[in-house]
Structure formats: structure tokens, C-alpha cells
Amino acid sequence: MRNTGRLCALLGSLFISISAGSTYVFSSYAPQLQTALHLSSTQLNVLGLAGNMGMYMSGPLWGRWIDQSGPHGAVLAGAILVLSGYGMVSRAYKYEWQNMPVAVLAIFCMLTGLGNSAGNNAAINVQAKNWTGTHRGSAMALVLSAFGLSAFVYSTLSHVFFSGNVTGYLDLLALGSFGCFVTGMALIKVIPPTQEEIQAETTRHHADYNPVPNENREAHPPRALPKHLSRMRSSSETSARVIAWIRDVAEAEEAVDDENAEEEEEEEESPSQENITGWALIKNVDFLLLFTILGLVSGSGLLLINNVGTITHVLYDYAHTQSKQAGALGQMLLFLIKGGKGHEIQRIQALQVSCISLGNALGRIVIGIISDMVVLRTQQPTYRTYLIIPVVVLATLSQGLFALPNVINSVEHLMLVSCLTGLMYGTLFGLFPVLVFEWFGMQSFSQNWGWSSFAPVIFGNIYNLLFGVVYDSNVPKGGHSHKCLKGEECYRSVFLLTTLGCLVSLVVCFVLLWRRVHGFSAKLRSLFSRRRLAIE
Template identity: 35%
Template sequence: MAHPPTPAPHRNARILSVIAATLIALACGTNYGFSAWSPQFATTLSLSATQINFVGNAGNLGMYAVGIPSGLLIDTRGPRWGVLLGTVCLGTGYWLLRRAYDAAGEGYGMVGLCAMGFLTGVGSCSAFSASIKVCATNWPRHRGTATAFPLSGFGLSAFLFTAVSRVAFPDDTSGLLLLLGTGTFVMTGTGMVFLRMFPQGGIVEEEERESYKRSDSNEMRRSRSGESARHLIHDDDPTTETSSLVSTPTESLSSKPSPHHHAHHPNITGLALLHSPSFYLLFITLGLLSGVGLMTINNIGNTAKALWHHTDPSIPSSFIQQRQLMHVAIISVFSFLGRLGSGIGSDYLVHHDASRFWTLVTSAGIFTSAQVVGLTLSNPNHLFLLSALTGLAYGALFGVFPALVADAFGPTGMGINWGAMTMAPVITGNIYNLAYGRILDSHSIIHEGGDGKDREQICDLGRECYASAYWLTLASSIVGVAWSLWCIRREKVLRTRRAAEGRDREA
């Protein structure tokens, strides 16, 4: 007589870990809220647009350049160590930035300010990577669903903090920085307590038992599930042990194999990447498009300030600050929508025998539209169009790119491969942000306060303050569209070649 299936012993704990990971991720996307406080920070510390962009670039550097070392820490010592590092770095970075703001920069040099920004980026990267790894490991047959929660939290992070700030600390940059320091510290610390990662084999057996609760009419489906579970034990265990950013919502929620996904199983990592043409293709694509997004994300506050000063020079700074917070929230929400849409969309494409690269073409096309808006828009009331399009394109880019990396190089070395790939935003993000800062500085004048101490850099030329920077990013976006289309053609040629080689071997 058959016994009823035993209840899943770890299911509740795994669900709790997903909730904890989402809480952690909600604290990790705060770097995208840089424009909510950076203009006021620059004014108080008498920093130029170029100097404040150095601080923002330091945050981006911490976010993207430490992917490999933080991944090694998480893989060797466990995800809680990654979250602990993130907790300390996030809290310390934002608290120090608040102290510098309150002291009006007295005793704080550019190197120190950049170090504070760097800490916030390191903390975000380390804690977020740990949260994704736990979800991907604990739910091997439902990774797309499990990782969608922290990914969504990451995208909504800036929106959460700016929304709370507008209620709790209206027109108070010091209060916002205090909220960022305390909020990120408490949220990541609390999430770390409930974050647990379970042995892979036991989870697969547990989920396999649950699959047999289905009706007997699904015998063939149960057979495929059992086979899929055995493959997961053999193939996916190395993935979850070495990857900190494996499988965004790009893995299918269905167990149906994809013609693209299973036709070829590469295993390329480490220095071998340098000998792979696909590495350079993907690296250039990510560089072309991510830098475009980062320029607007880091400078939407400066753009709003320039347009409003041109429209009405007498407008109060408190109104401009509220508009800056609004644009950060718009970018955050649309980044979330872009991540979600590209994940689901790329799965749809793969399961209909199409290329994931079409998602990149879409992202690049939206980026191109956003740059046209940036070049032509002069009414600050319509600036939400630039914010929304940038957030949507940037979210779509990063929602699909980890899957493209896994498809090209295999999942085993995903942690190192993704860390190497994310050096691209560091390069182009720095170039485009510094270009924007220098162009804005060249059109700005210094206004002295009544006491001779409050110095504010203002450009009242409207879109002419920064338009040259958007010509640069427009060119990058157009090249990104063409480059993505060429990647689709190359992928089709390679797939056709592999199919021919397979037929030759069978013959």
C-alpha cells in the first residue's frame, strides 16, 4: 500500500528565506536613487557637477567591480557573510555621507567622499548577490519565480526610500541620508537572520516528492519531472555553488526544455573568456547600453534642476527637490517593470524558437527613444518621459543579460563570468557620467549666497546645459541597436552550424 507523501520539511523555511532575500534586495538598489540627494549634496559641499559625478561613479564602481570577490566570499563562506559585509558597508557609507553633508564638507576631501560612495556600492553588490544565490539554490526547479522576488525588490528600492523620505523627511537631504543609512542597515541585518540555504540534493528530492502529488493521468509529465530532477542534481549543483547572480527571471517557469537552451552546453570561465568571441560581443553590448542608462540615472536630478531654473528662475529649491525625488521614483518603478517584462519576454522568445537578443534590441530601441527625448525636451513637466523610458530600457537590459551570459558560457562559472561582464558598466558609466558633468560645468556659473558661504552652481540655459552629452549617448544607443541585430545573425549562423555538425555525427 502506497504511503501518502511526507510534508515538505523545509518548505516553510525556504519561503521565509525568499521573503528575507526580498527584504535584503529592497535595501540594495539605493544607488539608483543617487539623483534624489546628489544635487543638494553638491550645493552644500560646493561641488561641481564633475565632482559629484565622481562620487556617483565610485558607487557604480563598488556595485559592479566587486562582483567577483564578493561572489567568491559568498561561495566559500556562505551567503550570510555576503549580507553581513553588505550591512556594514551600506550603513557605514550612508552614515558617513550624512556626516559630511551636515558638516558642509568641512574635513572631508574628494577621496573620502568617493570612498563613502564606493562603500554603498560594495554593500549593495554583496548583499544582493547573496540574496539571489539563496533563492536560486533553494528553489532549483522554480528559480525564475524565486529569483523574481528579490529582483523586483532591487528594482523598487529607490522608489521605496524616496517615497518614505517624502513623507518622513520632506525637503530634508540630511534626513534622507539618515533614512538610507539606517534603513539599509536594519533591512539587510534583519533579512540576514532569516536567510538560510539548504543542501541542493535534499531540496530536489523534496520537490520531486511534491510533483508526485499530481493526478495519475500525468504519468508522462511525472516521468519528465523525475528526469529533470536527476539532471538538476547532476548539472545545476555546481551552478548554485559558484554563481551569485545565476538565473534571473530568465529561466522558464516550465520544465519544458528549450531548443536554444539545451542544444549546446558550453563551459567557459576564467581566463578562457578572453579567448571567446562571445565574451567581447556581450561585453561591448552591455557597455554600449548600460553607460547610457547610468548617465541619466545618475544625473536626472541635475537635468530637472537645469530645466526648472530655465523655465522659472525664481522657483524654490524645495519644489525642485520634490521633482527630483519623483523622477528617481519613476526610474525605479519602470526599471522593475523592465526587469519583469524582459525576463518573461525572453522566456517566451526562447520557447518559440527565437533569440533572447531580441530583448536587447528592444532595450536599445527604447534607449534610443529616450536620448531623442533628452535632446528635444524643454518643458520640465514632461521630463517624466525621459525617466520612464530610461528606467524601462535599463531594467530590460539587466533583466535578460545574465541569461545571455549563461547561454554563451554555461552556468557553472556564472559567478566569475557575470563579475567579469559587469566591468563594462564601470568603463562606459564613468565615461558618460564624467562627460555629462564636464558639459554641465562648462555651461554653469557660480552663485554666491548672501553670507558669501553658500555657493551654488547653476545653469539656466535649459537643455543646452547638457544636450551635447545626449548626442554621445544617442550614438551609443544606435550602435547598440545595430550591434544587437548583428549578434542575432551571428547566433543564428552558429546554431545552424551546430545543427549541421550534429547531423553529420549521426550520419
């Protein structure tokens, strides 16, 4: 019965998450918004950053509310915020409010981020508290994958039903998000595991880890004595008493060791019992290292997510201006796409957003399943930390391809990087919430993850504003179109910086492994010593 309730709550979380990720569809309508309101690239990035700031910086506030009052109030508030935010952006586009200050438009975009943050935090919080350790990662990954799939769902709906109709698309975002939030709110419920379920899982872990069952540990068998002490047993009454005293001391030490071992096992299997939050969290070295990796990697992902529409326009216009032949994939795309140039570009934008979204969703599912498998096989939750390495490698690869000249110079090549970036972003946000939960505790998980969410805001703001400045510096002066005609050189220098940031995060990753994973330093020294011997 409890599992049925948990499955209903999981379904409700999926409803919420499938719309809570709509912040990532900004780039699918951003170029059209820029044209209608005559915005520069820097101003457009300010709007995108406002949505991201609402999404990530409000995390601690929503987390505190959810931890103290439950998820339902936060979801309802989020539903009202997304309806208001997208509704006002739709009106601004439809009536071309060109004289409206950018700050006011940014507030509308921030409302969408605030609402989506409320829904996302509530959906994750419910699943984090409803499941035991062996299923928690998979449940959270499923919800997070729905969050990542949101952009694909809405961009596909816009492609099918609202091609060339940006106003209808924005109205769909407003009403669709509101409906999903309200439906999910009716289904979600916190049903934490009972003590019996936790004990059963612990027993199962011990059975898997120790195939030979232990005897009853309450009755400690006497420890075998050395042969010379056994021979002393019959020598005299005094020596017999001494031997008995030695045995008693040995048994007492064994009992203490057993109790300590049990406590260590319980702490390792239930790391969420520890609760670190507030200033203690911010001063925690492991949290700061995790924060740095999250910021550097997610910031590079947000750079492409927010600007893929602009990059698509640049590559498309540059290819046609230079009269270059598109590749086989590009020719097939252009053949299948019918309508004017505006419809064509909008559909290619939707395709790029869909690639990012599908990669995002796939990454969240895969990393959740793999992380749970790692814990089941090793019986060591800290071994999840190793999975940060492939995440950072994916980020470095995707950013490095952008940084290389004449590599990503067409819309079909851009699809490859969009898929890689989505996969990287999904694995990142599928893994890190579980690490925060297990390292710093369940009681304040939403608050702690909210503080972690400041990392994408800080680094994402820096990267996106830098993109806007670099792009605007390459736009011809005196025009009103705000279009750069230099192809990839309009923005490529920004990706040199993001690639460097990913390399730094790789170094930080090994420092974190050194600190968190027991025996990692010994394995590393052993690896280097073997290589040195092989060279010699």
C-alpha cells in the same frame, strides 16, 4: 517542504534587494550635497561614479566569495559597509565638511556601492541556484525588480517623512539598509533542485514538445528494409546474412544518433552545466559582444540616473528665469506642492527618481516573465536572446528624445524620459543575468556576472564624466553656485553621443543573434529574399 524553504529564501532575497538598489537614489540628494559642500558638477559626478564603481567593479570579488563560501558572510559585510558609507555621508552633509577632499567623500560613496553589490550578488545567486529552468527567470526577475524598486521606496519615504531634511534621509538609508540586510540574511538559504525535480521538468518538457509518447527507446525496433532487400531474404543463406549485417549496422547507427540527440537535448535544456569563467570567459566572443551591449546601454541609463537631480534643477530654474508657462501637468504639480523653492525642487527630484525606479522594477518583472514564456513555448533557451532587441530600442528612443532640441525642455517632459529610461534599465538587468547564467554556467555564475558588471562602470564613467565636463563648461565663470542657466543646452550634446552608442549596440545585437540563435541567419536571408522578390 523544499518549496517552502525556497519561498522563505525568496522573501529574504527580496528584503536584501529592496535596499541593495539604494545606489540609484544618489541623484535625489546630490544637488543638496553639491550646494552644502560647494562642489562642481564634475566633482559631484565623481562621487556618483565612486558609488557605481563600488557597486559594479566589486562584483567578481563578491561573486568568488559567494560561490565558495555561501551568501551569508557577504550579506553581513554588505550590511556593515552601507551603514558606514551612508552614515559618513550624512555627517559630511550635516556639518558641511567643505574642506574635506573629494577623494575622501568618494570613498564614503564607494562603501555604499560595495555594500549594495554584496547584497545584490548574494540575493541573485541564491535564486539562480534554487530554481529549475522554468521558474528561474521569474524568481530572478522578482528579486531584480525589488532591486529596481529600492529607489522608489526610499524616495517616497523621504518625500513623506523627511521633506527638506536631507540628514534624516541619509540616516534612513544607513539604518534602513542595515536592517533589511540583516533580516534577509536570516532568511536566505541555498536549496538547489534535486535530480528528481530536474528529471520531472525534463519529462514535462518532452511531453509538451512531443504529444505522441515515444516507445521504449532502449529496445530499438528493427528498421524497415527496402522492398528489393526483402525479396532477397529468401534467395540464399549468404544474402540473408548480408541483409542481417546491413540491418545490424543500421540499428547501431540509429542507436548512436539517438544517444547524440539525447545529449544535445540535455545540453540545450540544461545550458548551465557548461562552466566558462576566468580568462576563457574574457576571451569568449559571445561574452565580449554581450559586454559591449551591456556597457553601451547601461552607461546611457546611468547617465540619467546619476544626473536626473541636476537636470531637474536646470529645467526648473530655466523655466522660471525665462518666465515661461508650465504645461498642465507642471501647473498641477506646482499647485499640489507646498513650501519653499527648496522643498519644491526636492520633491520634484523625488518624483523623477520614483519614475525611474518604478520603470526599473516593472521592466525587471516583465522581462523575466516574458523570457520564461518564450522558453516554455519554443523549448529553446537561446531564443531569450531575441529579447535584447526591444531593450536596445527602448534605450535608443529614450536617449534620442534627449538629443533632439526643444523636446525635453520641462520637468513634466523629463518624467516621460525618466519612465522610459527606468523601463529600459530594468529590462536590461532583468534579462542579462539569466543569459550569463545559461550561457556560461551555474558554478561560477556570481563571478561571471561580476565580470559583466564592469561594463556599466567603464561606459558609465565615460558618459558621466563627459556630462560633468560639458555642464561645467556652460557654467558662468567667477560664481560659486555652479549653476548653468542655458536650459537643455547645458548637457544636450552628451546625449547625442549616448544615442550613437545605442545605435552601435543595436548592430552588435544582431551580430550576437547571428551567432547564438540557431537558424537566425537562415531566417534573415529568407526575409531579405522575400523583400527583394516583392520589389521585383
